[in-house]
Amino acid sequence: WWECMTTTDIEDLRQKSGGKLAGSRFELGETEKPTKRKRKAGTQAAHPTLMEQFKGINASKIIKVSELLKGKEFCVINGPANYPKLTLETKVAELGGLIVQNPDLSTLCVIAEKSTVRVNNLIKNNRYDIVKADWLIKVVESMTWIPWSPADMIHVTPATKKVFQQGFDLYGDSYTLEATEEELQSVFHRMDVESVCQEAIAELEEEYFPDDSPYGLFRTCRIYIDNNLALGNPETHIPNSPLDLLQLELRFFGAGVSETLDTNVSHIIVHESDFSRVSTMKEIRSSRPKNKFHIVKENWVRDCMKEGSICPERTYEP
Structure with missing residues (x-):
């Protein structure tokens, strides 16, 4: 009841507001300057970006140590734990090779350690040779160019398959190159031989x-x-x-x-x-x-x- 208004107060308010239900501070006789309302700074939405392990290298910062892979273009999809994608790409650039994130007609091959959705799609595409990461690691560590063999491949194009048929048998054993014990064991494992009584x-x-x-x-x-x-x-x-x-x-x-x-x-x-x-x-x-x-x-x-x-x-x- 202590906040009640008298009829005199109501009449005075009516005259000041001109019949409106609300009025400005100036109209109501308040002399203080209105304070500006601060706009609340909005938070910027985070835009989706590519994870670091899927990004390519910055080739401009890599020091070339050899021309072993000069003129050869590679697309590295993934690698083993001890040679991840970025490490393999760095090694290729150090040896004079080129790195692309999407293969095209000038790409020598795709390098992969394990099967992924992207690798499976490239296999279905059947336009690129897909080579095991172990092959590239052997080239890098030996500092020697090593020709492909069927054991190095995840997928081969029809053209590469014809080349292999001229130099290797059905199980990937070379007609002309001497095989190590490890290579022979690998050949034996690829043989699907029926048991004989x-x-x-x-x-x-x-x-x-x-x-x-x-x-x-x-x-x-x-x-x-x-x-x-x-x-x-x-x-x-x-x-x-x-x-x-x-x-x-x-x-x-x-x-x-x-x-x-x-x-x-x-x-x-x-x-x-x-x-x-x-x-x-x-x-x-x-x-x-x-x-x-x-x-x-x-x-x-x-x-x-x-x-x-x-x-x-x-x-x-x-």
Whole structure:
């Protein structure tokens, strides 16, 4: 109630405002100068930019140390942890090469360490050779130009594929260059070879090498070595068994060696110093209506090697 106005106050206010509901400070008799309202400084919106690891190098600040890559243009997509994109680009520029962020017709190749969406799109485009970053690292570290090989490539253009077909076989092994052990292992890993059973190998040997090679002597045999305390249980292997070395020799001469006494076993080799499991072997053999096996002493193997042919098993059974 202490803020109430009298009728005199209301009449005075009406006369000053001319009937308006609001008036300026001057109209209302206030003599203080109005203060200017400060505009609140707006925050500038951050514009999207390319992350540093995807930006190219500033070639003008790089000191050239060689002309090894002079006239060659590269587009580096990514690299391994120890040679990231910027490091690879710097090395290329130091060796006189050119770097672009988008390949074109003058680009020698695209360098990549791992597959990304961009790499997959370039593969679909099929216009550029895409080379593994390891190849460029080998060039940089050896300071020597190394021609491409199929093992260096992630993707090849039709033109490069024709060049490779003239100098390399289907699995990337060179017709003319000597291969290191590591390169041969790489070639073997690229081979998609179907497994061949022992019988098929034996037929091939019989057809093409009937008298030449003794290393397929036991090719038709599937052998169980009696070097376990419990039959067919490798976990009970007898330490330092005298048959262990014989097992390696049998493999060398083409035998298939089984760790269990399965139905495909044709021979069991026992050592003359331990016939404790022979009775159990004979019981198992008797219980089988077919696929029976021979039980022979270890000297049967030696005699077969001497004769160069499979000796009759009956005289060697314990």
